[in-house]
Amino acid sequence: MNANIGAFEAKAQLSRLLRAVEQGERFTITVRGRPVADLVPHRAESAQGVAAAVAALQAFPRIRGVADAEVADFVREGRL
16 A cells, blocks of 8 residues: 655655665655655566567567558557
């Protein structure tokens, strides 16, 4: 569960918050009581996970029957 902390307090205690986040704690930063951001530990992507995602994306056009040229057109048009 995230602990809520106001933006002003988060700014004043950023170093302490970062040390806590390094230890796995999570915080929700609020402005006037409304959640606006989460401060969470960084999650490094594994090389295997990235490789699997790339392979899946490379296979997608073939699975859907979309030619490489069509994909390039989509990219140029801003559709991908």
